[in-house]
Amino acid sequence: MTSVAQTMNVNNHHASIPDLIAKKRDGHELQPDEIKQFISGLSNGDVQDCHVGAMLMAIFIRGMSEKEICSLTMSMRDSGERLKWPHYRGCVVDKHSTGGIGDKISIPLAPALAACDLKVPMMAGRGLGITGGTLDKLESMPGYQTQLTDEKILEQISTVGCGIFSQSLKLNPADRYLYAIRDVTATVPNNALIVSSILSKKSIEDLDALVLDVKYGASAFMKTAEQAEVLAEWLFKVSEMLGMKTCCYITEMNNPIGFCIGNAIEIHESLDLMKYKTGHSKDLEELVCEQGGRLLVLVNKAETIEQGRELIRETFKNGTALKKFHEMIIGQGVSKTIADQLVGDDETVVSSVLKLAHVQHQAIALQTGFIQSIDSFKLGTIVQRLGGGRLKSTDKIDFSIGIRLLKHIGDPVQENEPWAILYANDDAFRRYPKYLEDLNASLHVSSTPVEPLQRIHKVLC
CATH class of the missing domain: 3.90.1170.30 (Pyrimidine nucleoside phosphorylase-like, C-terminal domain)
Known part of the structure; x- marks a missing residue:
């Protein structure tokens, strides 16, 4: 018996959605225009929830090639608006973590990179399960706004150099839709779908360089180093195909990062590092300096990783990262009075604010x-x-x-x-x-x- 996929013309732009599902179900590679057709159908009504569930399960069982994942990522990226930084080529960077306990690396990292004259349009997420979310932590500061208009993002990056904000409704709507269906169809733990979800969000940011932190351990999504390595290799390959200079770290997540776990308390710990206070977490410092230093190397702002680490560390020692953090949170809604209190030396006042x-x-x-x-x-x-x-x-x-x-x-x-x-x-x-x-x-x-x-x-x- 001849399958639907065998009788289809693989370049047929007018194949039905069920035909595309059958093609992937039977283990054949989808062409870029077919993936684009499917993702476009999410918004024009051609693709229904039942189609999405069936396609996700076919992908989950049959997998996807590098070419397919790259096409899926680009189609998801192009499903909405994108950020553009034509005036800042060569210095737009970001990092992404697969999540962990006590993982507040982004909070001191973004202002440290901005203090090194890089641009950091950081789209972050909320907590998933037991894993704390960067946006939730930042919202423990009274007044901090995570939902920014595209115009406000442009202003923030142009004037301050960094912002940590949520994905707007105009950016990558396909990812939000697909993720919601993945969650209820038991198709979340699939490398092809994980890679396309992560990289479609990051490629929206128009980056010159990206650092990815793939964690493994008891409180990580990937339980073993081997699983994390496989995911990291996929992320690295596809990001390179998308034209982003990328470095992937595979890091242990059986034990908490730093000394603090929670929301307000992790902001407090991040401030301790940016103030370079005696007793701040060396564990946190080393990870921030390592990942920030790597981004400086990727965009040729540092010749070696050792030099990059020291440039990041110096922003904490000389207070320039703290100054950028102060500007960032004011730019995102925190009053100057509260921002002044947070970056001040009076720990009692900092604790009362948080x-x-x-x-x-x-x-x-x-x-x-x-x-x-x-x-x-x-x-x-x-x-x-x-x-x-x-x-x-x-x-x-x-x-x-x-x-x-x-x-x-x-x-x-x-x-x-x-x-x-x-x-x-x-x-x-x-x-x-x-x-x-x-x-x-x-x-x-x-x-x-x-x-x-x-x-x-x-x-x-």
Whole structure:
């Protein structure tokens, strides 16, 4: 029996949508014009929800070639408006992370890059499951606006040099539609669909260089380094086909990044780095300097990664990153009074603006030794369950909830010594009575010395 796909002309622009679905179902490669036809059909009414579900499942089972993924990415990118930076060629950059616990890298990175005279139009996302979202963290600052008009984005990037904002309704509507259907058809965990979703959003930004941080571990989407490597290789190949200079980092996400987990508390930690305060997280600093330094190399603003790292670090030491952050948040709606308070030296004032929860519970080590691991999945779940994340999309986040670690991997700890502080309110604790049990269970102590954590597993450049 001859299949529909075999009898079809692969270059037929007028093939029916069911014919295209059948072609992919039977394992054949879709041509660029056929993918464009399918994506265009999302807006003109030719493609219905049932068609999308069937096509997504066919892609999930049969996979896609590099050529198909590139065509899908471009078609999704072109489904709406795009940003253009003709006057800033050679210096427009961004980074994207697949998400993690305590991952606030974008918040100090964007202003640091702007302080190095780069342009950073950073479209960020909200929390997914236990993973905190950059936009949610930024909204813990009173007045911060994540939804900007295209005109405001252009103004922000032109005057300040950086902005961190949400994807507008005019940008990449196909991705929003496809993602919603993927979520209800069990087709989210597919590399072809993940790659096209990530890169279609990033290619809208008209970038000269992109750094991608693909995480693996207990609290990451990819559970093993091998899975993360496969995804990173696809991202790297397709981004290069799209003409973006790209570097992919594969990083560990079994343990939290930095000392803080939550929303307002992660803004506080980001400010500590930008102020280069004594005791700021070296873990966070190294990742920010590494990824920022790599972007400087990719656009020829630094000759080596070592030089790039130091240029980023210097923006924290000399205060220029903090100055750009101050300008950025004012440009996105924070009053000058509040912005001045946030970048000031009075920690009491900073805490009052960010409004951390007043009720605190200390986690106590149950044995003496060296900290071997801190379960980021458990900590992320605690913050989410207490109200610092969403259990369903309509939930309102309590920005005041968070965890501050007092120790990190490799540090010595004594029995009965505090190793973390949990900030929440009495109502939250009553709703989730297991919080202390789960908190204690997240710490693993070794009787022998433990090497400091090595975050970066592999780099693809």
